[in-house]
Amino acid sequence: MNEIPLHPANASLVLCPDGPILVRGDFDVVMPSGEPAPRQRKTVALCRCGASAIKPYCDGTHKMINFRTEPPDVQGRGTSERPN
Amino acid sequence: MNIPEPRGPISAGVCALLTGDPGADPSALVALHARVTERVAVVEDLIDDDVQLALFCLYELHYGGLAGVDDRWEWHPGLIGIRQLLEEPFEAWLRSEAGVLTDSVRRPAGTPGSDATAALLFELAARDGGPSVSRHVAKKANAEQLSEFLIHKSLYQLKEADPHTWAIPRLAGPAKAALVEIQADEYGGGRPERMHSAMFARTMRGLGLKDSYGGYVDVVPAITLASVNMMSLFGLNRRLRGAIAGHLAMYEMTSSRPNQLYGNGFRRLGFDAAVTGYFDEHVEADAVHEQIAGRDLAGGLVEAEPDLLEDVLFGAAAASCIDARFAALLLEAWENGRSSLRPLVPATT
Numbered sequence: 481m482n483e484i485p486l487h488p489a490n491a492s493l494v495l496c497p498d499g500p501i502l503v504r505g506d507f508d509v510v511m512p513s514g515e516p517a518p519r520q521r522k523t524v525a526l527c528r529c530g531a532s533a534i535k536p537y538c539d540g541t542h543k544m545i546n547f548r549t550e551p552p553d554v555q556g557r558g559t560s561e562r563p564n
Numbered sequence: 565m566n567i568p569e570p571r572g573p574i575s576a577g578v579c580a581l582l583t584g585d586p587g588a589d590p591s592a593l594v595a596l597h598a599r600v601t602e603r604v605a606v607v608e609d610l611i612d613d614d615v616q617l618a619l620f621c622l623y624e625l626h627y628g629g630l631a632g633v634d635d636r637w638e639w640h641p642g643l644i645g646i647r648q649l650l651e652e653p654f655e656a657w658l659r660s661e662a663g664v665l666t667d668s669v670r671r672p673a674g675t676p677g678s679d680a681t682a683a684l685l686f687e688l689a690a691r692d693g694g695p696s697v698s699r700h701v702a703k704k705a706n707a708e709q710l711s712e713f714l715i716h717k718s719l720y721q722l723k724e725a726d727p728h729t730w731a732i733p734r735l736a737g738p739a740k741a742a743l744v745e746i747q748a749d750e751y752g753g754g755r756p757e758r759m760h761s762a763m764f765a766r767t768m769r770g771l772g773l774k775d776s777y778g779g780y781v782d783v784v785p786a787i788t789l790a791s792v793n794m795m796s797l798f799g800l801n802r803r804l805r806g807a808i809a810g811h812l813a814m815y816e817m818t819s820s821r822p823n824q825l826y827g828n829g830f831r832r833l834g835f836d837a838a839v840t841g842y843f844d845e846h847v848e849a850d851a852v853h854e855q856i857a858g859r860d861l862a863g864g865l866v867e868a869e870p871d872l873l874e875d876v877l878f879g880a881a882a883a884s885c886i887d888a889r890f891a892a893l894l895l896e897a898w899e900n901g902r903s904s905l906r907p908l909v910p911a912t913t
């Protein structure tokens with residue numbers, strides 16, 4: 481079996497290409513007031529396109545507004561395969 | 565669930581056999597084998613009521629079972645043989661339907677990394693150009709159509725996530741961890757009332773529908789049965805683990821927005837959060853699941869087993885083809901003022 485890299489921190493953030501930030505592990509999501517954000521699941525996707533209707537969480541709207549996280553010429557991870 | 569009402573010679577044979585003792589009547593099994601062989605050779609469109617219902621009953625033995633049917637039938641070799649006679653042409657049919665979509669996907673050179681696999685799947689999901697059930701539900705559907713919609717969905721949603729769970733022991737490493745992470749959420753994260761199947765049951769009760777599993781099997785058309793059979797086919801055959809991963813990714817990637825629209829449709833007709841909770845949950849949950857399913861599950865699987873890329877794409881494309889055909893049937897019926905369900909007293913001849 482391949483060795484799986486260890487993440488020493490208690491939580492990890494995955495910067496999803498053209499999409500949200502996936503947060504896993506042990507963490508709290510708190511509003512500026514200090515109140516905890518309503519939370520139903522362990523792993524959450526935080527909106528980073530700004531267009532979600534259920535912020536702070538992602539609702540998939542980033543796909544409809546063609547949100548891009550990288551400048552077009554840096555998209556060398558298969559995303560450049562997309563028709564423009 | 566109860567044994568359904570047969571819809572032709574194959575399903576009648578299967579249902580009759582299942583009410584007896586396993587192994588009690590070997591000649592009935594032989595006769596059924598011959599009958600199925602003969603029938604499937606002439607069925608062109610595999611979305612056939614008789615074929616799909618027979619398959620559905622055979623698969624059901626691996627889930628909650630059928631009332632009054634001896635549990636030993638589940639692994640009866642003769643019955644597994646009949647299932648394979650039906651599965652083979654169904655799989656071939658799905659592959660040819662899905663081929664139109666998968667042929668047009670531009671594969672990256674070499675083994676795709678997990679981001680590239682996810683990008684291919686997101687691209688496939690974005691192509692969904694068929695008629696939209698969710699837009700109709702949001703804007704036009706009447707109360708009767710909302711009930712019909714739930715009845716179709718109930719065949720899967722009341723056991724939501726189960727067919728993909730079969731894949732867990734067939735995967736390893738990151739792909740397995742990803743699938744377990746998604747499934748844990750589907751099963752409510754330890755809270756039975758938050759299980760997606762339980763949330764769907766609540767929605768059904770809110771519309772005055774019965775929420776027992778398979779309670780409406782006799783009124784759903786072949787395409788609805790086929791959509792569940794496809795998942796069982798992919799989930800129960802280890803060789804198709806790529807397809808079940810692709811299927812789940814496609815489901816997750818085409819879920820958040822439609823569920824938002826479904827919720828809007830039920831709100832439009834005055835239903836409250838008890839009814840829309842299931843849909844609202846999926847807006848948020850599947851925006852998480854689509855990332856995990858695309859990158860970690862499907863992408864992780866293809867990284868570990870590059871040869872499975874084609875089956876991942878097949879599973880995703882098959883899901884989308886079946887879904888398009890379901891949408892066409894539903895909207896065609898509704899636009900012509902008809903029900904999309906079969907009449908309650910079936911006129912099977």
Ligand code: FES
Binds near residue numbers: 540542
């Ligand atoms: S990142 Fe998904 S909706 Fe904003």
Ligand SMILES: [Fe+2]
Binds near residue numbers: 760846
């Ligand atoms: Fe779900």
Ligand SMILES: [Fe+2]
Binds near residue numbers: 816
């Ligand atoms: Fe999901």
